[in-house]
Amino acid sequence: MPGSKKSFILLLVAIMLCVFVLPAFAGSSISETQQELKDVQKDIQSRKEELSQNKKEQTRLLREIDTLKKEIALLEGEISSLNKKISTTEDKIAETEAKLQAAEEKVAQLEELLAVRLRVIHKHGNVSFLEVLLSSTSFIDFLTRYNDLQQLIDKDKTLLEECQQERDNIIALKETLEEQRQELLALRRENLNKKQEVEKKRTERQNLVAVLQADYEETNRQIEKLEEEAKKLTELIKRMQAAQSGTASRGTGTLIWPVEDYGRGWITSHYGYRTDPISGRKGAFHGGLDIGIPHSRWPKSRSYTGNPVRILAADSGTAYTYPMNGGYGNLVIIDHHNGISTVYAHCDSFLVKSGQAVVQGQAIAIVGSTGYSTGPHLHFEVRVNGERVNPLGYLR
Numbered sequence: 001m002p003g004s005k006k007s008f009i010l011l012l013v014a015i016m017l018c019v020f021v022l023p024a025f026a027g028s029s030i031s032e033t034q035q036e037l038k039d040v041q042k043d044i045q046s047r048k049e050e051l052s053q054n055k056k057e058q059t060r061l062l063r064e065i066d067t068l069k070k071e072i073a074l075l076e077g078e079i080s081s082l083n084k085k086i087s088t089t090e091d092k093i094a095e096t097e098a099k100l101q102a103a104e105e106k107v108a109q110l111e112e113l114l115a116v117r118l119r120v121i122h123k124h125g126n127v128s129f130l131e132v133l134l135s136s137t138s139f140i141d142f143l144t145r146y147n148d149l150q151q152l153i154d155k156d157k158t159l160l161e162e163c164q165q166e167r168d169n170i171i172a173l174k175e176t177l178e179e180q181r182q183e184l185l186a187l188r189r190e191n192l193n194k195k196q197e198v199e200k201k202r203t204e205r206q207n208l209v210a211v212l213q214a215d216y217e218e219t220n221r222q223i224e225k226l227e228e229e230a231k232k233l234t235e236l237i238k239r240m241q242a243a244q245s246g247t248a249s250r251g252t253g254t255l256i257w258p259v260e261d262y263g264r265g266w267i268t269s270h271y272g273y274r275t276d277p278i279s280g281r282k283g284a285f286h287g288g289l290d291i292g293i294p295h296s297r298w299p300k301s302r303s304y305t306g307n308p309v310r311i312l313a314a315d316s317g318t319a320y321t322y323p324m325n326g327g328y329g330n331l332v333i334i335d336h337h338n339g340i341s342t343v344y345a346h347c348d349s350f351l352v353k354s355g356q357a358v359v360q361g362q363a364i365a366i367v368g369s370t371g372y373s374t375g376p377h378l379h380f381e382v383r384v385n386g387e388r389v390n391p392l393g394y395l396r
């Protein structure tokens with residue numbers, strides 16, 4: 001359990017001891033102080049809940065921000081890839097345009113050449129045939145020259161058709177590349193819009209985290225103020241206790257282990273500073289020992305075997321029970337009447353009545369997980385003259 005919560009529940013211990021042991025001393029004053037401390041404790045518990053919810057929300061938002069960052073990185077990678085594809089496509093378009101221009105020039109040249117030849121043949125007709133005949137040295141030479149002339153014209157036509165086909169292919173390729181470029185540009189615009197939206201979400205989440213962190217710090221400051229108020233109440237209670245009689249039976253001063261069947265190897269959290277398991281606050285003071293047990297022996301567990309773990313009185317004294325809805329849950333406090341008191345928190349149920357005299361080793365409660373608890377365990381504290389001390393210095 002968090003140290004800050006323990007400090008206030010132990011204040012309540014002192015008040016309860018005063019109520020039961022010294023009703024004649026200043027009953028109304030102790031009762032009023034008890035109620036005041038209860039109010040402070042309730043306020044602290046409420047703020048602890050706020051801290052816990054705040055931390056959960058911060059954690060959720062930070063995970064969401066991390067996801068958004070990854071999404072932005074992915075979009076940036078896609079945009080970079082699209083930019084490269086667009087650049088490559090534009091280079092191909094430029095190259096295709098150069099080829100198209102060359103092809104069109106070649107087609108124009110061939111068309112002009114073929115047109116000249118055809119015009120000459122059309123204009124001169126038989127004259128052209130006669131010229132070929134007269135310039136021939138023989139009839140065979142005539143046929144050869146005439147055939148060559150016809151083949152030349154046919155070749156020009158074939159070459160022209162091939163060039164026209166090549167030009168048409170280049171035009172089709174250019175159109176295809178242009179369509180690809182437009183598609184890539186559209187994808188890039190879409191990804192840029194997505195990136196802008198994701199960055200907006202990330203900024204919003206970061207702003208929310210900043211607000212939550214500010215609220216968290218403010219709530220911590222309020223808790224610190226309440227703790228100071230509770231300390232003042234503790235001093236007042238000590239002065240009240242100082243006047244009580246010492247007629248009740250006293251403990252031995254040496255404490256036995258308070259959990260049946262589960263020894264020191266089951267300590268889950270020691271006395272001292274730690275990270276609060278509920279709020280996540282670092283440097284929280286833990287004023288006792290947390291001694292865990294298996295879930296199979298916890299009455300509220302689904303795997304419960306029907307064999308609960310008993311909490312034992314660490315020493316003889318007077319036991320006081322106090323059921324609570326928050327904080328330490330169901331609580332047993334034993335006043336050993338020698339300036340020492342012990343606290344047993346998160347009980348599942350009580351085995352003694354409030355104000356009952358108990359002996360060392362007597363079963364007083366069942367280990368549970370009531371109040372602010374992350375699992376079944378006993379939170380055990382030792383107080384000397386109202387102040388928390390390390391229980392390991394007193395346990396044998």
